[in-house]
Amino acid sequence: xxxxxxxxxxxxxxxxxxxxxxxxxxxxxxxxxxxxxxxxxxxxxxxxxxxxxxxxxxxxxxxxxxxxxxxxxxxxxxxxxxxxxxxxxxxxxxxxxxxxxxxxxxxxxxxxxxxxxxxxxxxxxxxxxxxxxxxxxxxxxxxxxxxxxxxxxxxxxxx
Amino acid sequence: xxxxxxxxxxxxxxxxxxxxxxxxxxxxxxxxxxxxxxxxxxxxxxxxxxxxxxxxxxxxxxxxxxxxxxxxxxxxxxxxxxxxxxxxxxxxxxxxxxxxxxxxxxxxxxxxxxxxxxxxxxxxxxxxxxxxxxxxxxxxxxxxxxxxxxxxxxxxxxxxxxxxxxxxxxxxxxxxxxxxxxxxxxxxxxxxxxxxxxxxxxxxxxxxxxxxxxxxxxxxxxxxxxxxxxxxxxxxxxxxxxxxxxxxxxxxxxxxxxxxxxxxxxxxxxxxxxxxxxxxxxxxxxxxxxxxxxxxxxxxxxxxxxxxxxxxxxxxxxxxxxxxxxxxxxxxxxxxxxxxxxxxxxxxxxxxxxxxxxxxxxxxxxxxxxxxxxxxxxxxxxxxxxxxxxxxxxxxxxxxxxxxxxxxxxxxxxxxxxxxxxxxxxxxxxxxxxxxxxxxxxxxxxxxxxxxxxxxxxxxxxxxxxxxxxxxxxxxxxxxxxxxxxxxxxxxxxxxxxxxxxxxxxxxxxxxxxxxxxxxxxxxxxxxxxxxxxxxxxxxxxxxxxxxxxxxxxxxxxxxxxxxxxxxxxxxxxxxxxxxxxxxxxxxxxxxxxxxxxxxxxxxxxxxxxxxxxxxxxxxxxxxxxxxxxxxxxxxxxxxxxxxxxxxxxxxxxxxxxxxxxxxxxxxx
Numbered sequence: 001x002x003x004x005x006x007x008x009x010x011x012x013x014x015x016x017x018x019x020x021x022x023x024x025x026x027x028x029x030x031x032x033x034x035x036x037x038x039x040x041x042x043x044x045x046x047x048x049x050x051x052x053x054x055x056x057x058x059x060x061x062x063x064x065x066x067x068x069x070x071x072x073x074x075x076x077x078x079x080x081x082x083x084x085x086x087x088x089x090x091x092x093x094x095x096x097x098x099x100x101x102x103x104x105x106x107x108x109x110x111x112x113x114x115x116x117x118x119x120x121x122x123x124x125x126x127x128x129x130x131x132x133x134x135x136x137x138x139x140x141x142x143x144x145x146x147x148x149x150x151x152x153x154x155x156x157x158x159x
Numbered sequence: 160x161x162x163x164x165x166x167x168x169x170x171x172x173x174x175x176x177x178x179x180x181x182x183x184x185x186x187x188x189x190x191x192x193x194x195x196x197x198x199x200x201x202x203x204x205x206x207x208x209x210x211x212x213x214x215x216x217x218x219x220x221x222x223x224x225x226x227x228x229x230x231x232x233x234x235x236x237x238x239x240x241x242x243x244x245x246x247x248x249x250x251x252x253x254x255x256x257x258x259x260x261x262x263x264x265x266x267x268x269x270x271x272x273x274x275x276x277x278x279x280x281x282x283x284x285x286x287x288x289x290x291x292x293x294x295x296x297x298x299x300x301x302x303x304x305x306x307x308x309x310x311x312x313x314x315x316x317x318x319x320x321x322x323x324x325x326x327x328x329x330x331x332x333x334x335x336x337x338x339x340x341x342x343x344x345x346x347x348x349x350x351x352x353x354x355x356x357x358x359x360x361x362x363x364x365x366x367x368x369x370x371x372x373x374x375x376x377x378x379x380x381x382x383x384x385x386x387x388x389x390x391x392x393x394x395x396x397x398x399x400x401x402x403x404x405x406x407x408x409x410x411x412x413x414x415x416x417x418x419x420x421x422x423x424x425x426x427x428x429x430x431x432x433x434x435x436x437x438x439x440x441x442x443x444x445x446x447x448x449x450x451x452x453x454x455x456x457x458x459x460x461x462x463x464x465x466x467x468x469x470x471x472x473x474x475x476x477x478x479x480x481x482x483x484x485x486x487x488x489x490x491x492x493x494x495x496x497x498x499x500x501x502x503x504x505x506x507x508x509x510x511x512x513x514x515x516x517x518x519x520x521x522x523x524x525x526x527x528x529x530x531x532x533x534x535x536x537x538x539x540x541x542x543x544x545x546x547x548x549x550x551x552x553x554x555x556x557x558x559x560x561x562x563x564x565x566x567x568x569x570x571x572x573x574x575x576x577x578x579x580x581x582x583x584x585x586x587x588x589x590x591x592x593x594x595x596x597x598x599x600x601x602x603x604x605x606x607x608x609x610x611x612x613x614x615x616x617x618x619x620x621x622x623x624x625x626x627x628x629x630x631x632x633x634x635x636x637x638x639x640x641x642x643x644x645x646x647x648x649x650x651x652x653x654x655x656x657x658x659x660x661x662x663x664x665x666x667x668x669x670x671x672x673x674x675x676x677x678x679x680x681x682x683x684x685x686x687x688x689x690x691x692x693x694x695x696x697x698x699x700x701x702x703x704x705x706x707x708x709x710x711x712x713x714x715x716x717x718x719x720x721x722x723x724x725x726x727x728x729x730x731x732x733x734x735x736x737x738x739x740x741x742x743x744x745x746x747x748x749x750x751x752x753x754x755x756x757x758x759x760x761x762x763x764x765x766x767x768x769x770x771x772x773x774x775x776x777x778x779x780x781x782x783x784x785x786x787x788x789x790x791x792x793x794x795x796x797x798x799x800x801x802x803x804x805x806x807x808x809x810x811x812x813x814x815x816x817x818x819x820x821x822x823x824x825x826x827x828x
Contacts, residue, residue, distance in 0.1 A: 006501055006509070010516065017520040017557070021527055024553035025545055032532075032542035051544065065686045065773045079542065112684055113764040113775030127546070 030127060035076035036104040042134050051127045052136060053077065054106070055097035056143075058120025070114055070141075074124050076104040090144075094121045110138040117143035162227055165215035166306040169256075172208040172263075173296040175201050180289045187282040195282045199270050202285050205292060206263040213260050216253065216305055220246050226313040229253060229305040235319035237712050237741070242320060245330045249320045252305035254333065258450060259295045261341040266292065269345055269370075277366065283352035291344055291447075294476050302468045322738070322746045328388030332381060336408055336453070339378025340446045343415060345370045347443035350436055354487040359432065359494040364422045369802055371422075375415050376798040382408055383791045394747035394762045396682060396779035398787070401550040406525045407452035411445040413522040414438050417515035424508045427573065429498030431512065433488065436495065438515070440484040444477050505576040510568040517557045517564070524553045551677070555608065559615060562670065565663045566592075566618035569626050588625045592617035612674040616667040623660045650800065658801025665797055668790030675757075675783025682779045684764075689771040696780035698759055699724045703732070705771045713741040719763050719774060723752060735763035735776070755789075757782040 030049040038045065038052055054074030061072040075097040078084060084093050097103055098121050108126065118124070118141075126138035179201035186194025216229075221243045225231045233249035234242075248257045266288040274281050299305070323329070346367035353363035385408065386398035399405060418438040421431045451473040488495070501509055528545050535543040570584040595617035596610045604610060627646060630653075635645035650657035683695050693700045703720040710716050718736035722729070733750030740746065750761040757780060764775040 002500065002502065005504060009504065009513070013513070013516045013520065017523060020520075020553040020556065021524055024524075024549045025528075025531065027552065028545055028548035030544045030546055032544065065775075068684065068686060068775070113686065113777065115765075 032079060034079045035074060035106050038106055038130060038136065039076075039104045039134075042130055045130050046132060048129065049127065050129055050136075051125065052106070053079065053123060053125045055094040056118060056120060056122045056124050057098050057105070060107075061118065063114045065114075068112055068114075070110045070112065070118075071108065072118070072124075073105050073107050075100070077123070090123065091121075094123055106134070106136050108136045108138055110141050112141070115141060115143050161215060161219060162224070162306040162308065165212050165219070166300075166304060168208055168212040168215070169296060169300055169304075169306075172205050172212065173293060173300050175204055175208070176289045176293040176296060179205075180286050180293060183282040183285045183289070195285075198282065198285050198289075202270050202289060203267050206260070206267040209256070209260040209263045213247065213256055216256065217244055217247055219306075220244065223317070225315070225317050226308050227305070228307050228309050231309060231314055231317045233317070233320050235317035238319060238325070241330070242325055246320055248333045248337070249324060250305075252299065252303040252307075254337075254450075255295055255299050255303055256305055257334075258337055258341060259292060259299065261337055262288065262292050262295065262344060265341055265345055266348075269348075277362065279356045279358060280349060280352040280363070280366075283355045284348045287348035287351045288344060290480075291348075298469050298472060302472070319740075319742065322740045322744045323392060325746075326388060326392050328384055328391060332384040332388055335377050335384055336381030337450075339374050339376070339381050340411065340450055342370055342374030342377060343411065343439075343442050343446050346374070347439050350439045351484060351487065354436065354484075354491050357491065357494060359491055361422075361426050361429070361432075364425060364435070368422070369804075371415070371419060372798060372802040375412075375419055376795065376802070378408075378412050378415060379794065380791070382412060383787070387788065390784075391751075392746070392748065394749050394777075396680070396749075396760055396762070396777070396781065397676065398784075401528070401547040403529050404453050406529050406550075407449040410522060410525060411442050411449055413518050413525065414442045414445060417511075417518040418442060420511050421515050424511055428508055430501070430508060432495040432497065433492065434512075434515065436488045437485075440481065440488070443484075444481050447473065447477050447480075499574075503575050503577060505571055505578065505581050507568060507571045507573045507576065510564055510571055514561060514564045514568070517560050520557050521554050524557075525550065528553075558670075559611060562612075562615040562619060562667065565666070566615065566622045569622060569660065569663075585622070588621040589618060591621045606678050609674055609678045612670065612678075616670055616674075619663055619667045623664050626660060627657070654803060655801050658797050658799075661797030661800055662794055665790045665792075665794035668793060669787045670790075672784045672787030672790065675786065676781045679782040680779060682777065684775065684777040686773050686775045688773060693776065693778060695759075695778050696757070697725055698730075698780070700733075700759075700761065700776075700778060702774065702776075705769070705774060707769075710738070715739040717763065717769055719750075719776075721750060721761055723759060733759070733761050735761040737763055737765040753785050755783075755785055758784050 028049065030051045031045070033045070033050050033052050035052065035054045038050070052074075055077050057073045057075055061070075063070045077093050077097045084090055087093050087096070108124070110126070110128075123144040125142040125144060126136065127140045128136060128138035130136050179198040182194050182201070183198035186192070186198060219227055220230050220234050221240065223230070223234070223236060229250060229252050233246040233253065238246070246253065248254045266285075269284065269288070270281070346363075349363040349367045353359050385405065389395075389400070390398035415438075418435065421435055421438065424431050425435050451469070501512070503509065528549055532542055532544045535541060566588075567581065567585065571581050592614060596614040599610060599613050604613075627650075630649045631642055631646035634640065634649050635642050638645065640648065681696055683693060685693050687693060687702050689702050689704055691702050693702075701722045701724070703722055705717070705719050707715070707717045716736055716738050718734055721733045721735065722731070723733060724730055730752065733752055735748070735750035737745055737747045745765045747762060747765055750763075752759040760779040760781055762777040762779075763769070764777055769775070
């Protein structure tokens with residue numbers, strides 16, 4: 001009897017922790033998507049938190065400094081790092097994606113100051129959601145240009 | 160030439176650490192005191208040797224020896240002297256050397272103590288710390304040699320440290336964190352020695368008690384300094400982002416903290432011995448894990464991990480030590496049985512146990528969130544990640560529970576405690592604490608989490624102060640001292656207890672800051688021209704001017720002057736800026752006005768086309784965040800009170816008195 005109440009107490013805590021993990025994971029899970037997957041499954045992804053990465057096509061960038069409305073299009077790049085390596089590195093892959101007119105592409109809308117690194121053939125990593133209209137609405141925009149520094153810094157500097 | 164010398168010294172130190180492992184084990188089995196002594200002396204050699212090697216590296220760093228890859232990677236000619244010296248821990252190879260150097264220093268300090276009655280621990284403490292040292296040295300010698308030379312022509316200049324790391328916070332943050340990490344090796348070594356020798360009473364805990372406290376303090380400070388650096392430099396308005404690297408540093412803390420508490424129950428009541436063993440083993444392995452992760456950037460991708468040579472080695476070592484240690488605990492399971500059993504759910508020991516479970520719950524959540532992407536990718540092929548909202552949502556109730564326990568546990572009794580006895584002790588402080596949420600509600604605060612949070616903060620503070628007051632009053636009545644003298648003497652005589660209470664208050668002060676920024680942060684972003692204004696949270700921010708110029712060291716600086724006012728009252732100027740280093744790396748430095756009530760945090764967004772006609776600003780209003788840093792100062796004070804060496808023995812319970820009689824007076828702990 002003495003033992004029982006402690007066992008039950010312990011089990012309750014374990015159950016609570018599991019519940020917290022499961023419910024929080026469902027509420028805030030972010031799905032990594034490539035542009036291709038986004039294009040193919042757009043309708044089933046509405047309402048989910050998504051993280052998409054692609055190559056920025058320089059000609060498509062439009063920015064209105066008054067409303068801070070930023071629009072651009074990204075082209076599909078593979079999400080597989082070893083594939084990127086075998087194709088000659090990130091810079092090459094990004095370049096190929098931008099010049100290939102047959103690649104899957106998606107239009108992106110973001111509201112905020114235009115990031116410095118947003119330029120042709122940069123890698124854009126965005127979190128946000130896809131609208132019924134097939135446009136990706138980004139809440140957070142992170143840009144990567146192949147860097148020469150060791151990855152010693154937490155990558156929290158957004159847009 | 161000099162580089163070869165530095166590397167040679169490393170190789171010799173590695174061999175010496177192997178020697179001390181072998182000879183200590185051999186000496187132990189042969190019952191040869193001479194051999195154990197030889198192992199001890201070998202151990203003592205490692206620190207001077209590693210000092211020599213580290214100094215060699217510092218010399219090479221300072222004198223621009225760019226023929227070395229490490230020197231090239233972390234320094235360049237334009238860096239000031241102090242940054243060249245601290246570049247010792249600016250990259251992975253140097254960090255490993257620095258880590259080993261600290262470990263050698265701590266192990267030497269431990270082996271120099273008076274061993275008198277603890278002789279049987281000595282060989283095993285040497286073995287465990289030497290195994291750890293040998294592992295790190297092997298990583299350096301075979302995989303991450305800071306003395307490795309660049310193939311081909313010698314570059315004229317180095318690449319230089321990432322500008323984000325050229326900040327005072329980044330100079331002291333890694334050593335603090337490493338101090339914390341490394342000092343946890345010592346209690347672990349003693350725990351293992353206790354398991355191996357079968358002397359599984361609380362002796363190992365008493366010897367390492369102070370070590371653990373210092374370790375915990377450095378670890379905590381390391382975490383706070385990292386947060387401070389992020390707040391000052393990264394320019395995203397916050398200080399903690401639940402980044403995998405941050406979590407890796409937090410995880411040992413999440414186990415070390417309950418360990419500090421549950422060892423008290425083992426000392427006082429002879430309980431939870433098995434749990435304490437598990438906690439210290441877990442802390443040790445999380446320290447190794449954290450050391451690896453904080454420098455390697457491995458979690459950014461699974462593939463980077465597979466490709467890094469030291470990744471599998473680290474995981475192999477962690478697996479091996481974990482299995483060996485757990486096997487030892489199982490082997491001694493019977494000896495680690497509790498001397499008392501838990502009776503009541505509200506007793507002090509039950510509440511401590513509950514706190515430990517909550518900490519472990521937070522640990523599991525953090526760990527799960529970190530490895531979730533890997534697991535999901537492995538089983539479903541779909542890469543899924545969880546961001547800060549996951550951690551915040553999942554851990555908030557547990558943090559709240561811990562705060563509640565900080566309020567209740569000091570008032571509950573050892574052994575037996577019921578709702579009635581606890582209620583009698585707690586109703587007065589509770590009523591006082593309830594003033595806070597009522598005042599907050601009247602002040603217009605409606606967020607439930609904030610109201611609960613502030614109530615808990617108030618509860619902890621009132622209960623803790625009530626404890627001080629109760630103790631001091633009892634003492635002043637009994638001994639005819641005035642109240643203040645009684646208070647000081649009381650705290651002086653029970654340092655660990657009252658130091659702990661001060662730490663509790665410091666923790667909830669930090670909680671005020673965290674609640675403030677998490678719940679009440681507001682932000683805005685806008686492009687404005689010189690002469691325009693932005694309004695946020697009652698502040699009016701007027702954009703006065705913009706200057707762009709080249710600094711002496713080659714940085715291209717863009718700096719805005721903003722004048723701040725609130726309700727027409729002038730509040731001074733802020734200067735947000737961003738610097739572009741000659742190599743193109745940007746660094747954003749926010750303009751911050753910090754008060755006890757709130758911080759105004761202005762970021763000049765780094766953008767190529769910044770000009771006086773159109774400048775993008777991000778402005779954050781962070782209420783109460785300064786309390787995080789204030790709490791930190793109080794925290795250090797609390798640890799100093801708790802850990803300062805004292806003549807009198809604290810916790811002279813019947814149990815420890817019995818022990819003392821059996822063992823004679825205690826040693827050098």
